Amino acid sequence: MNVQEYQGKELFKSYGIPVQDQVVVTRASDAREAARKLGGFVVVKAQVLVGGRGKAGGVKLAKTPEEAEQRASDILKLTIKGIPVEKVLIVPAAEIRKEYYLSLTMDRTSKSLILIVSAEGGVDIEELAVNEPEKIKRIPVSIDTGVDAASITPQLKEVFGTDELAAEALDTVEKLFKLYTEKDCSLLEINPYAIVDDGHLMALDSKVNFDDNALFKHEDIQKLKNPEEDSADEAVAKEAGLSFVSMDGDIGCMVNGAGLAMATMDIIKLYGGEPANFLDVGGSSNPDKVVTAMQIITGNPKVKSILINIFGGITRCDDIANGLLTAMKRIDIQVPMVVRLIGTNEVEGRKILTDAGFEVASGLSEAVEKVVKIA
Amino acid sequence: MSILIDENTHVLVQGITGRDGSFHTRQMVADGTKIVAGVTPKKGGQDLDGIPIYNSVAESMQKHKVDATVIFVPPPFANAAVREAADAGVPLIVCITEHVPVNEMLSTYHYVKSKGSRMIGPNCPGLISPGKSKIGIMPARITRPGAIGVISRSGTLTYEVVYALSEEGMGQSTCIGIGGDPIVGSGYIDLLELFENDPETSAVVVIGEIGGEDEEAAADYIRNSMTKPVAAFISGRTAPPGRRMGHAGAIISGGKGTPEAKVKAFEDAGVPVADKPDEIPALLRARLS
Numbered sequence A: 001m002n003v004q005e006y007q008g009k010e011l012f013k014s015y016g017i018p019v020q021d022q023v024v025v026t027r028a029s030d031a032r033e034a035a036r037k038l039g040g041f042v043v044v045k046a047q048v049l050v051g052g053r054g055k056a057g058g059v060k061l062a063k064t065p066e067e068a069e070q071r072a073s074d075i076l077k078l079t080i081k082g083i084p085v086e087k088v089l090i091v092p093a094a095e096i097r098k099e100y101y102l103s104l105t106m107d108r109t110s111k112s113l114i115l116i117v118s119a120e121g122g123v124d125i126e127e128l129a130v131n132e133p134e135k136i137k138r139i140p141v142s143i144d145t146g147v148d149a150a151s152i153t154p155q156l157k158e159v160f161g162t163d164e165l166a167a168e169a170l171d172t173v174e175k176l177f178k179l180y181t182e183k184d185c186s187l188l189e190i191n192p193y194a195i196v197d198d199g200h201l202m203a204l205d206s207k208v209n210f211d212d213n214a215l216f217k218h219e220d221i222q223k224l225k226n227p228e229e230d231s232a233d234e235a236v237a238k239e240a241g242l243s244f245v246s247m248d249g250d251i252g253c254m255v256n257g258a259g260l261a262m263a264t265m266d267i268i269k270l271y272g273g274e275p276a277n278f279l280d281v282g283g284s285s286n287p288d289k290v291v292t293a294m295q296i297i298t299g300n301p302k303v304k305s306i307l308i309n310i311f312g313g314i315t316r317c318d319d320i321a322n323g324l325l326t327a328m329k330r331i332d333i334q335v336p337m338v339v340r341l342i343g344t345n346e347v348e349g350r351k352i353l354t355d356a357g358f359e360v361a362s363g364l365s366e367a368v369e370k371v372v373k374i375a
Numbered sequence B: 001m002s003i004l005i006d007e008n009t010h011v012l013v014q015g016i017t018g019r020d021g022s023f024h025t026r027q028m029v030a031d032g033t034k035i036v037a038g039v040t041p042k043k044g045g046q047d048l049d050g051i052p053i054y055n056s057v058a059e060s061m062q063k064h065k066v067d068a069t070v071i072f073v074p075p076p077f078a079n080a081a082v083r084e085a086a087d088a089g090v091p092l093i094v095c096i097t098e099h100v101p102v103n104e105m106l107s108t109y110h111y112v113k114s115k116g117s118r119m120i121g122p123n124c125p126g127l128i129s130p131g132k133s134k135i136g137i138m139p140a141r142i143t144r145p146g147a148i149g150v151i152s153r154s155g156t157l158t159y160e161v162v163y164a165l166s167e168e169g170m171g172q173s174t175c176i177g178i179g180g181d182p183i184v185g186s187g188y189i190d191l192l193e194l195f196e197n198d199p200e201t202s203a204v205v206v207i208g209e210i211g212g213e214d215e216e217a218a219a220d221y222i223r224n225s226m227t228k229p230v231a232a233f234i235s236g237r238t239a240p241p242g243r244r245m246g247h248a249g250a251i252i253s254g255g256k257g258t259p260e261a262k263v264k265a266f267e268d269a270g271v272p273v274a275d276k277p278d279e280i281p282a283l284l285r286a287r288l289s
Helices: A005-014 A028-037 A065-076 A125-131 A149-160 A163-182 A212-217 A232-239 A258-270 A287-298 A317-330 A346-355 A364-374 B019-030 B057-063 B075-088 B102-114 B156-167 B188-196 B214-225 B247-253 B259-268 B277-288
Strands: A023-025 A042-046 A059-062 A088-092 A098-107 A112-118 A136-141 A185-195 A201-203 A207-210 A243-246 A251-255 A277-280 A305-312 A337-343 B010-014 B034-039 B051-054 B068-071 B092-095 B118-120 B126-129 B133-136 B145-152 B172-177 B203-209 B230-235
Touching (some): A005 A207, A028 A042, A028 A065, A059 A065, A065 A088, A098 A163, A098 B102, A112 A163, A125 A136, A136 A149, A149 A163, A163 A201, A207 A212, A232 A243, A251 A258, A258 A277, A258 A364, A258 B203, A277 A287, A305 A346, A305 A364, A317 A337, A317 A346, A337 A364, A364 B277, B010 B057, B010 B075, B019 B133, B034 B057, B057 B075, B068 B075, B068 B133, B075 B102, B092 B133, B102 B118, B145 B188, B156 B172, B156 B230, B156 B277, B188 B203, B214 B230, B214 B259, B230 B277
Parallel strands (some): A251 A277, A251 A305, A305 A337, B034 B051, B068 B092, B092 B118
Antiparallel strands (some): A023 A088, A042 A088, A098 A112, A112 A136, A185 A201, A243 A277, B126 B172
């Protein structure tokens, strides 16, 4: 789960990481009052869960409260990468002396948390990573023993130059680690982490991601959920424990397992078709999930045919078959379906479906070929 | 031979009384696995079809020789279950549970290593040495004994490939689903090494997917250290790029992790990459003849 910049900064603030005063508004008229409170000279920033908002015109400077209202009004009309801007963040315009990059995440290769620091922060950090990787420091941090100040301090001094700044950065790093582990984050990123007019370091942006698997532990974090993170369909799917991503094609897919779901989409394309969605019904057996899945798939008017590809392991074919029959009773399905059912309790599952008049395939290539033909 | 498990492996089931745990225990027994005991806290003294149930792993190990444990407990308790097994000294720990909190698992990973146990998973289908033993949830019916080793990050996609191999008469020595989570106990390289050293395995199939750079590392290992032929399949080659990703992910991967990069890494290492799972048997056969 991702949260907005302002939500991330509120979390930073609650952990003692220096951030600017900020006000979030949804109406341009409120931006004027907010700007006045913050001293008049402000930055107006679109709050959307996609990158590249600066380049899309979603971040603007305003010298007066009146101008802030105008800028907010302009930005609230924007749609950035398909996402309409519904909130803007107002912060004082800081005089930035130097921009750094700081993040904490997990490196699956080295099986460690990793602190990433660079003296060249700002929007082009990804290019820097490719072209001048030596300018980015990667420092392992043990999830069990935490930040080792003695070994990290000299490296921070190399990046930040002085003992004072290195000490400030170390303090932020320790707080990031605390936040990361206490709230089960998967990414904490500050870019830019900047020296401002008072000579101190401050987080001028935030990117905070949480581990979805651990959200059950954190009611406070669940409340930060932004409904716009998922499309309406995706939100319904997530609620039901399904993994769903909508796509542009016309062949609806219901598959068990993410790897097989992706491979099924690959093979649909290989046979000249276009998948309408990625849908993983998950590992466990639960007929209700099948009903929800079918509701989501058939709710998409672009869908011309449906491929159900189940290779039972922990999922039982008879549960899928029963779920499908229940779905057929509850929803009027107008498009043709191809069902491919194999694996655990396959015989029982096939019997249920063939008794109900379904055609059941066992080969994947064969099933895909069929579904592409009828789409 | 096979790797990790065979007809002499004595298996414990943690979470034996749950819906999935009990169902798959019965399946494993039907598939020939030697299940010696189960664990469910507060249900010690009961049994499942005659399999004795204990309150803890340590208690079960006082009564039985245990070579491996398989974990079906719900996600909030999975890390503790793995640690309990490691504390008790179970050599092989297979965690089937999905949706396990990742940061806890990162810590658990190092803990299990420090105790000298080997972990497979989490979020994996387990492993099977056809005709000998099965630990986990793979449908044994689609496997057959033979000489092909299979390693996969995906669950159901593994079945797809195994099914294709069996249909073509190419049996398997051992099939392993390593799990799809960011942190898994055993990776491709750990298992490629075991297959390379297993006299009964003549070739290996690696099934990968987009994201991370484990496939690239596996390709390097194959080029430098494997003498046996390997074929691969990568899923997600047509998947749309993910939505908002932090810069940090891109920085770590540095251009790796794309399906193109993975396919190229394998092909550069002399590993043919199939477009569909059912092409794998022919690719292997060409390498083996």
